Amino acid sequence: MARNPSSSDASAKPSKSEPGPDPRDKAIDALFSLLAEKPWGDIGLHDLAEQAGIGLADLRGLFPSKGAVLAGFVRKIDLDVLKHDVKDMADEPARERLFDVLMRRFEALAPYREGLRAARRGVMRDPLGAAEMNKVAVSSMQWMLAAAGVQESGPLGAARAQALVLVNARVFETFLNDSDQGLARTMKALDEELRKAERWAQRADGALRLTAPFRDVCDRAFGRKRRKDDVAEDVASAA
Secondary structure: OOOOOOHHHHHOOOOOOOOOOOHHHHHHHHHHHHHOOOOHHHOOHHHHHHHHOOOHHHHHHHOOOHHHHHHHHHHHHHHHHHOOOOHHHOOOOHHHHHHHHHHHHHHHHHHHHHHHHHHHHHHHOOHHHHHHHHHHHHHHHHHHHHHOOOOOOHHHHHHHHHHHHHHHHHHHHHHHOOOOOOOHHHHHHHHHHHHHHHHHHHHHHHHHHHHHHHHHHHHHHOOOOOOHHHHHHHHHHHO
8 A cells, every 4th residue: 555645745845956056157258257367269069068067069059159158258258237226317418328328347257357368369369260259249239239229220310320330449457457446447438439430420420511512413314212321310410
């Protein structure tokens, strides 16, 4: 005869195990641990998998390449920045909103500075890798524009994102060597670069307003149809 379960047995429930760390985060942390020890070019996929404590097949399922792990880190930083609400700055100029968003980003990057310095050196020596990382950077800056309430879509938005990549790159060197706890030198450099970018944008907008009628005449003369987005941008520029 089967024994009757005791009341203690009947009330016992399997304990829920706490979820372990995200394997993507483990791979990203492993990359930065290795970057503290060796150059970018000396880090292999086997090293990454071993440092992360996961199998090669698992690593391949998570990331297609070592560069993709670095791109995953960029995405992680973006998500951290995007969690912050900047609605209280809605009435501030676009430059001030962008300054706030990008400084939040530099603050999130600060703990990884040494690894970023090593990764930067390695990627700069790899033209193909640099081109891929530029795509990642443009995508990241489009999200930063959106966070700041600046239009990031369309050709004009893409140009803004690429310009912001250049701004970020110029400030990045200062950031890597900024020993101040409050990142004072980084703040100063970012403010200066955004002011320069703002001046160039104003000049570009002025040129766009001046040439809008001529572009319209040329399009009509050659029978070209303009896209709605182009017309909308010209109208906005002329306003």
